[in-house]
Amino acid sequence: MPEHLKSAAPLSASAPADVSETVAQIIADVRRRGDEAVRELSVRFDSWSPARFRLDPDEIADIVAGVPGQVLDDIRTVQANVRAFAEHQRRSLRDFEVETAPGVLLGQRSIPVAAAGAYIPGGRYPLVASAHMTIVTAKVAGVERVAACTPPIRGEIPAATVAAMHLAGADEIYLVGGVQAVAAMALGTESIAPVAMIAGPGNAYVAEAKRQLFGEVGIDLLAGPTEILVIADEYADPFVAAVDLLSQAEHGPDSPAVLITTSRALGEEVLAHIEQILPTMPTRDFAGPAWRDHGQVIVVDDLDEAYRLADEFAFEHVQVLTRQPREALERMRDYGALFLGEGTCVSYGDKVIGTNHTLPTRQGARYTGGLWVGRYLKTVTYQEVVDPQASVELGRLCGRASRVELFEGHARSGDVRAAKYAGDPLPWSAHEWR
Template sequence: MTSAVINSSVPTRDLKLPERQSVERGSTASVRSTVEGVIDDIRNRGDAAVREYSEKFDKFSAESYLLTEEQLDEIMARVPKQVIDDIVFVQEQVRVMAQKQLESLADFEIETLPGVFLGQKNVPIQAAGAYIPGGKYPLLASAHMTIITAKVAGVQRVAACTPKIRGEVPDATIAAMRLAGADEIYLLGGIQAVAAMAVGTETIRPVNMLAGPGNAFVAEAKRQLFGEVGIDLFAGPTEVLIVADEYADPFIVAVDLLSQAEHGPDSPAVLITTSEDLGRKVIEHVDKILIDMPTRDFAAVAWKDWGEVRVVETLDDAYTLADEYASEHVQILTRNPREALEKMHDYGALFLGEGTCVSYGDKVIGTNHVLPTRGAARYTGGLWVGKYLRTVTYQEVTNTESSAFFGELCGRAARVEYFEGHARSGDVRAAKYRGQKLAWSDHDFTA
């Protein structure tokens, strides 16, 4: 959410605008500097640096942060059976969705000319790092999204990190990581976890890709490490945008806005509606709900600083304005919610109708909750099986006449660009397969 959206070309009657009207698109100088220093230190000193930063930032030090099978068994035994059963069920929903995504990707091979074969393969990366945060909340659902998706894609090795929470081992989170199929589980958090997985230490082998949400320091670490390793996406604060008409229940709209505002004090919650009456009722409900909401410390600040209620003339206007936000989560509470599938384009994920809420996507329904924020939905989707795959191509020419044809064509095309070496690679094949002499060499294929 930026001032550019507030100054949209779509006519609006604004019942509530955010008290803050711009958002920091990158990290602050102090965050960037801190992260750079930690990454460099871990790159140079390995495990010793990881241990020092874990003690400094998380007040936790250990000889080894890798949990053994015995430790994992003890942790699993502490988790209530109902929690385990729920984790297993939710993970199966995520697995089913990821498997269908994988099935939608097809390898192929075509013959474009006699003996000219072009192909495509989807090849999983070999090692991925999953970061499951544990700051304000134990986000065990992030284990489902990052680890299961990687394993369904075929990633051989998934290393996963999560920190202690307020000094305690997050049993349920670790249970989720193990049940999801993580090959290595480290009780380690923050910059030091992300950096260790990316650059490697004496005891942690480096990975090829990092995935998972985190605080500003984790996000900046991923940004600085991108290129050395791949990442899922650059994630910012959670966002929700609701499009509602006069048929929506204002109480449900209010509850759903605050359900996402509780993520943190910088989480935008936006309502775009065709009904001024509904908009005013939503504001009233929000104010009442916040009075005794257990997470009001985050939700109230987020609503005050970043909350919006904007009234437009038509649903087409609402969809146009919503696309300008390109919000992470877009919830459609209208009489005909599936209309948004045809009319909207820029969003992280759509949640259609009163029976569907963003919280389902966050926690239980099976679609991936690692989604683009801060307008990134204009150019990318969220985490899915394809993020863990590399689409690679191959080519083979077995027909000599076809190779000679491409050799001549390559010679002409390369010389237009002054690439003589490229041209000669084509020349030698044309000359050899047609029994000709090269113009630029004594080598004679006519003999």
């Protein structure tokens, strides 16, 4: 039976009513008034009203030129990591055509969406890495047009973010944020052409906007607060575990951080380390409430129980600090991403290592993975019957199968081929038959 050394308050699985209502009003306003609404909302929420929201090539060049060289080099290195992994993903998706019966050809193709929107959050944290994850991945998938939006930060242009968006391959860069940016990309305005899908993280309002617009536009996934779960045995370093738990708690005051351990002593040491580390963190105003309200330390009997319990959480990030971390690959099913061993941390996935950091939260890992090349691709099929006799057999089968379901029109499509190619009598009256 699991023992809780520290328990947490439950998180709401849905957006508060006021968030949902505000988002709905903003979307309706953008739908009705287009650019005019976007500009008014930008002034209201970001105090930002430039002559135009889209940056032109000269403006982008000036912004990139002002970014320190080391920052640009690091952006290029990280994007190369993301691009390399995404290219491996793309190569794993193979178009094919098979002859399933003589003269019956069936095929599959992966076609990129025509246009994608990338939302890169700003606010307190300029999430530069989100440009890599959304734009680079879309371009590797073959998306022809990527429109990217990011908000100004306290009235200033986020230069490093713009540089990352440009180096990632964005075709259009707009300095506009929030629900109005998502709505503008999804619906289109006078100055922003609509896209086929939108990807990227954001606050509760951005997430709710994606939820409300889904169907009119595709989305990557619905993400909530960042989550981390650490599985540790008695061989783990409690200081490392404590640091890694807090590394994700700083995302926001509602970010859950959970330790599942087979060692009560280690759990107690982790709690003690966190008490010492938290007051020294510059981000303690976020990390502190997150750990206080949503941090957990759970002691279990063995790793079998640890893996089962971790799957029940189905968290976004699962870090495995055990003697044999790769065992989790075979033992676990429900997670956004695994981080195996002490040499690996969730922050690597968030910022630099190359896998995508846009991952499912709120138990979404039970039914989906995170953002990847395949999310920008439509897997479509095609069929061709080139042998008349094969069409005869399929026509007869189609007639019988369709009439079981009372679909007479479907049945007749099969009937006419059996009649045309094999002379079968039509079981219904035709006005004209040649």
